Amino acid sequence: MKxxxxxxxxxxxxxxxxxxxxxxxxxxxxxQWGTPGSGNGQFHNPRGIVINSCGYVFVVDTxxxxxxxxxxxxxxxxxxxxxxxxxxxxDHPYGIAVDISDNIYVTDNHNHRVQKFTSxxxxxxxxxxxxxxxxxxGIAVDAMGIVYVDDIYNNLIQRFTSDGIFINAWxxxxxxxxxxxxxGIAVDAxxxxxxxxxxxxxxxxYTSDGLFLTLWGxxxxxxxxxxxxxxxxxxxxxxxxxxxxxxxNDGLFLTMWGTNGSGDGQFNRPSSVALxxxxxxxxxxxxxxxxxxxxxxxxxxxxxxxxCIKALYR
Numbered sequence: 001m002k003x004x005x006x007x008x009x010x011x012x013x014x015x016x017x018x019x020x021x022x023x024x025x026x027x028x029x030x031x032q033w034g035t036p037g038s039g040n041g042q043f044h045n046p047r048g049i050v051i052n053s054c055g056y057v058f059v060v061d062t063x064x065x066x067x068x069x070x071x072x073x074x075x076x077x078x079x080x081x082x083x084x085x086x087x088x089x090x091d092h093p094y095g096i097a098v099d100i101s102d103n104i105y106v107t108d109n110h111n112h113r114v115q116k117f118t119s120x121x122x123x124x125x126x127x128x129x130x131x132x133x134x135x136x137x138g139i140a141v142d143a144m145g146i147v148y149v150d151d152i153y154n155n156l157i158q159r160f161t162s163d164g165i166f167i168n169a170w171x172x173x174x175x176x177x178x179x180x181x182x183x184g185i186a187v188d189a190x191x192x193x194x195x196x197x198x199x200x201x202x203x204x205x206y207t208s209d210g211l212f213l214t215l216w217g218x219x220x221x222x223x224x225x226x227x228x229x230x231x232x233x234x235x236x237x238x239x240x241x242x243x244x245x246x247x248x249n250d251g252l253f254l255t256m257w258g259t260n261g262s263g264d265g266q267f268n269r270p271s272s273v274a275l276x277x278x279x280x281x282x283x284x285x286x287x288x289x290x291x292x293x294x295x296x297x298x299x300x301x302x303x304x305x306x307x308c309i310k311a312l313y314r
Contacts, residue, residue, distance in 0.1 A: 024246070026257035027281055027294035029265040033074030034290035038064050041076040043289040048096035048139075048225075050104070051276040052119055058096055058104060059284065059291060060272075065090040067106060067121065072276060074291065080121030085111055088123045094183075095139040095150070099162060105147060107136045114139065114149060114164065127164030138185035140193070142208065148193060150185045157185070157193065157210065170210025177212050179204055184225040184272065188232055188249065196223040196236060203236060203251065216251030225272035225284070235273045235281065242267040244283060262288050 034043050048060035056077065057070045066081030081090045091110035098104055102119040113128035114136070128136070138150035145162040151169075155178075159167040172178040180199025187193055191208040202217040203226065225237035232249040243258030244267075258267045268287035275281055280295035 024255040025296075026255045027296050030280070030293045030295050031074060032264065032285075032290050032292045033070070034285075034288075036289040040079065041068070041070075041074075043068075046284050046286060046289065046291075047094050047271050048106075049272045049274045049282055049284045049291065050096045050098045051274050051282065052098045052102045052104075053100075053277070054102070054119075055276055056119065057274075057282060057291070058098070058119075060093050060096050060106065062092050062094060062109075065093065067093070067096070067104070067117075069119075069121070070291075072280070072293075074293075078121060080117070087126060088115070088117075088121075090115075094137045095185075097139045097141045097147070099141045099145050100143065103162070105139055105141060107139045107149065109136060112136065114147070114160075116162075116164070125164055127160065137183040138195075140185045140187045142187040142191045143189060144191070146191070146208070148185055148187060150182050150195070152181050152183075155179075157195075157206075159208075168209075170206075173210070173212045177204060177215065184223065184237070186226045186228045186234070188228040189230065192249070194226050194228060194234055196220075196226045198222045198224065198239075203234065203247070205249070205251075214250060216247065218245065218247070218251070218253055220245070225270070227273050227275060229275050229279060235275070237270040237273045237283065239269050239271060242269065244270060244273055244281070257294070265292070265294075267292075 043061050044063035047062045050058050055072045059068045065083040066079050068079045069077045090108050093106050094109045095107040104117045106115050115126045116124040140148045147160045149158045151158050156169045156171045158169045179197040182195045184196040193206045195204045201220045204215045205213040220238050221240035223236050224239040227235050234247045236245045238245050242260040245256040246254040267285050270283050271286045272284040283292045
């Protein structure tokens with residue numbers, strides 16, 4: 001009897017796994033928030049986004065030189081940051097990341113530094129000074145608390161401890177793997193690093209030490225943002241195609257959604273994408289000055305002829 005139960009479970013798993021690549025349905029539109037402006041819940045050229053372990057949403061409001069914090073339903077909670085060079089001030093911040101302790105890291109672009117805060121916006125530390133370049137865009141933190149910073153004009157990924165102590169740096173390994181301008185970076189559960197090249201319209205994948213693994217394009221146009229879910233699926237903000245594309249961690253296409261416009265589920269230059277613990281997808285829609293949220297509605301599959309019950313997400 002035990003082998004029969006094992007057989008049935010195995011059959012069910014094979015049925016689920018047999019779904020062809022590229023056949024996945026895009027997530028459903030759920031809600032949106034944000035309008036142009038400088039008030040609470042308004043945005044001026046928003047860029048980065050991240051979700052912490054409690055489900056709070058942090059948005060980099062770049063041209064308002066601040067970070068805004070919301071509930072997962074878009075209710076404004078707080079904001080911090082003003083234009084300037086002091087601690088807690090910003091000059092066109094761009095990227096944002098969160099660690100396992102819910103500390104927030106921000107690339108303070110024109111101040112050439114990273115700033116670290118609590119999830120309430122209390123300043124912790126900062127590091128970085130101007131070098132041979134003048135912009136840092138993407139930032140990511142792995143499960144060990146290592147911080148990866150996209151130093152684009154030096155054409156490097158720099159790695160730091162969570163306190164800003166430099167570990168090492170690496171760049172493209174050959175002319176075939178050059179990335180040019182990269183505005184987005186993400187790290188998966190195995191500390192593999194994903195870069196989106198705006199210059200060459202592709203995604204590049206590396207080990208944490210900079211060993212090149214693979215790359216792919218699939219009709220990307222000036223991608224700005226990238227993130228990875230807990231299953232290793234890669235989501236790309238395909239910015240100038242006004243859509244989100246989803247891939248396996250080796251670049252096989254899974255699904256995409258979005259067209260150019262201002263309606264529900266449409267985009268005007270999406271710049272960044274993030275996921276919460278439930279797998280819901282949040283997109284920064286730059287020129288529409290808003291955040292859009294998408295998700296898969298739960299689907300319960302009726303018992304099969306083998307008596308197997310599956311509860312899945314579409």
